[in-house]
Amino acid sequence: MEIAATEIAENLATIHRQIEKIAAESGRDAASIELIAVSKFHPFDRVAAARAAGHHSFGENRVQEAVAKFSSLRPSRDEVTNPPLKLHLVGALQTNKARQAAQFFDAIHALDRENLALELVKIRDQGVALPDLYIQINSGEEPQKSGIFPAAADVFIEKCRAEWQLPVIGLMCVPPAADPPELHFALVAEIAKRHYLPKLSMGMSHDFAAAIQFGATAIRIGTAIFGERPAFATAPASQLGAS
Numbered sequence: 001m002e003i004a005a006t007e008i009a010e011n012l013a014t015i016h017r018q019i020e021k022i023a024a025e026s027g028r029d030a031a032s033i034e035l036i037a038v039s040k041f042h043p044f045d046r047v048a049a050a051r052a053a054g055h056h057s058f059g060e061n062r063v064q065e066a067v068a069k070f071s072s073l074r075p076s077r078d079e080v081t082n083p084p085l086k087l088h089l090v091g092a093l094q095t096n097k098a099r100q101a102a103q104f105f106d107a108i109h110a111l112d113r114e115n116l117a118l119e120l121v122k123i124r125d126q127g128v129a130l131p132d133l134y135i136q137i138n139s140g141e142e143p144q145k146s147g148i149f150p151a152a153a154d155v156f157i158e159k160c161r162a163e164w165q166l167p168v169i170g171l172m173c174v175p176p177a178a179d180p181p182e183l184h185f186a187l188v189a190e191i192a193k194r195h196y197l198p199k200l201s202m203g204m205s206h207d208f209a210a211a212i213q214f215g216a217t218a219i220r221i222g223t224a225i226f227g228e229r230p231a232f233a234t235a236p237a238s239q240l241g242a243s
C-alpha cells in the first residue's frame, strides 16, 4: 500500500497531461479545470509529497479528519500560506459541523438539503464569511446518496441564491456507479447552465475524462493520485505532522 513521493508526483503530472489533452480535444482551456487531490484516509506524508510536487488543491470528506491533517499547514481559511493551499470539503456535511467547515474550507461541495442551507445562513448572519458553495445534485435519485433530486433542483437553487443569498457558485454530482456517467454529467451541466452557475464539480479517478468533456471545472481525484485508500483514516492530529 505504500506509495512513494515520486509516484505521487508522477501521477499528478500524468493527470495534468490528460487534462490538457482532453481539454484541447473538447475545445476547452485546461486552466479552467481545477484538479482537487482528494486525500481522505491518506496520511499526511502523501499530502506533503503532493505539495512538494507543486500541488495546492486538496479535498477531504470529513471535517474532523481535514482539520487534523491540514491545520498544521493552515489553522483557518483566513491564514495565508506559502505555498498556497486550497481546501475543499467534498463529502456530506453534518449541520453541527457547518460552522467549523465554513471557517476552515475554501469550498463546500455538498450543500444538499434545506436545513444545512439554513444553518449556513445563520452562521453567515452571525458574521462568518462563507466559503464558495456547490449544491449537490443526486442525479441518479439514489436513496443512499445525498443531494437534491433533479426535479427539485430549480426550486432549491433559486431559494439558496435569491432568498437566502448564499454564495452558490456551482453544482456537484457523483453519478451512480452502474450507469454511464455521461448522462449524469450532461444533466447536471444543463441545470447549471439554466441557472447561469459557472462551476461544475464532477469527475473522479474513473470518469474525469467524460466530466471534462461535459464541462467540469473541478475534478475530484483520489485513487489516481494517491493510490488505493487505506481501510481506515490514519493517525490522529498529534502524529500527522511527524511522518
Ligand SMILES: *Cc1c(COP(=O)(O)O)cnc(C)c1O
Pocket (backbone or CB within 6 Å): 038, 040, 061, 090, 091, 174, 204, 205, 206, 220, 221, 222, 223, 224
Ligand atoms: C473519495 C471521493 C472522491 C475521489 O474518488 P477517487 O475514485 O478515489 O478518485 C471524489 N469525490 C468524492 C465526493 C469522494 O468522496
